[in-house]
Amino acid sequence: xxxxxxxxxxxxPQPQRTRIYFRKEKLRGAxxxxxxxxxxxxxxxxxxxRRVLHHHFTFYRPREFEIRTTTGxxxxxxxxxxxxxxxxxxxxxxxxxxxxxxxxxxxxxxxxPLKELRxxxxxxxxxxxxxxxxxxxxxTELDRDEFDAEVIALRLPPAWAAAVDDALHTVSxxxxxxxxxxxxxxxxxxxxAHGLPRFIxxx
Numbered sequence: 565x566x567x568x569x570x571x572x573x574x575x576x577p578q579p580q581r582t583r584i585y586f587r588k589e590k591l592r593g594a595x596x597x598x599x600x601x602x603x604x605x606x607x608x609x610x611x612x613x614r615r616v617l618h619h620h621f622t623f624y625r626p627r628e629f630e631i632r633t634t635t636g637x638x639x640x641x642x643x644x645x646x647x648x649x650x651x652x653x654x655x656x657x658x659x660x661x662x663x664x665x666x667x668x669x670x671x672x673x674x675x676x677p678l679k680e681l682r683x684x685x686x687x688x689x690x691x692x693x694x695x696x697x698x699x700x701x702x703x704t705e706l707d708r709d710e711f712d713a714e715v716i717a718l719r720l721p722p723a724w725a726a727a728v729d730d731a732l733h734t735v736s737x738x739x740x741x742x743x744x745x746x747x748x749x750x751x752x753x754x755x756x757a758h759g760l761p762r763f764i765x766x767x
Contacts, residue, residue, distance in 0.1 A: 584617070586649070586678075586686040591719045602646075605758050609765065616760070617678060617686070620646040629660070631668050632698045642668055648760060649678040649688060654731040656688065657764050667751050670697040670761065672735055674728045691720060691728050695735060699750050701743035703736055731767075738767040 584600040602618035626643040643663040649656045656678070658671040672695040679687045692714055694706040711728070714720035739750070742763040746752045753762035 582684060584684045586688050588688045590690050591714050617649040629668055632700055640668060651678045654727050674731060693728055700748040701739050735767045738763045
C-alpha cells in the first residue's frame, strides 16, 4: 500500500548568487571598495558580443541638479545612478537619474580598462579626466587641470594619457553622430534590453 504525505514539499535549493566587488582607486593612492549591485551583461552587437559589468546605486541624500531641456533649464533631484564598466574601453559610464528613473545626464569617467585582480574582484583606476553629457548632447570636460597635473607629476604615464585623450575624442564623436542621426536627446536610442545609450555602444 502506498501512502502520500499531505505536508508541504521542501523548496528546491536556489542557486547561490555570485558576489562581485570592485575597488575604485585614485592615482594618489585613495581607494574605496564596493559590492556590485547588478552583474555581467552580454551585449549582442553587429560587430560581435561585448561583456559589460552593470552596477546601480542610490544616493543617501538626493540633491538638486539643473539640467538642460528643449524648453530651457530645469531643476530636478538626483536620486540614483547606474554604471557600466567596460573591460575593453578606457572609461566607465554613469547615468544619473531622478527618483522616477528619469535620466538627468551621462557622466563618462575615464579610467584604466576594468581589470580582474582575482576571482570576481575588479580594479577601477580613475585617471582624473571626466566628461559630462547633457541629454541634448552638450559635452563639458571636467578636471582637465587635475589630469594634466598627474601627467606632469609622472603619476599618469604618457601612454595612458594618450589612450584617455583618444577615448575622449572617440566618445565625443559618437555623441555627435548619435545626435545628428536621432536628434537632440541621447535617451531616444537607449537599448531597451540593457538600458545603454546608443552613443556609448558605437564609441
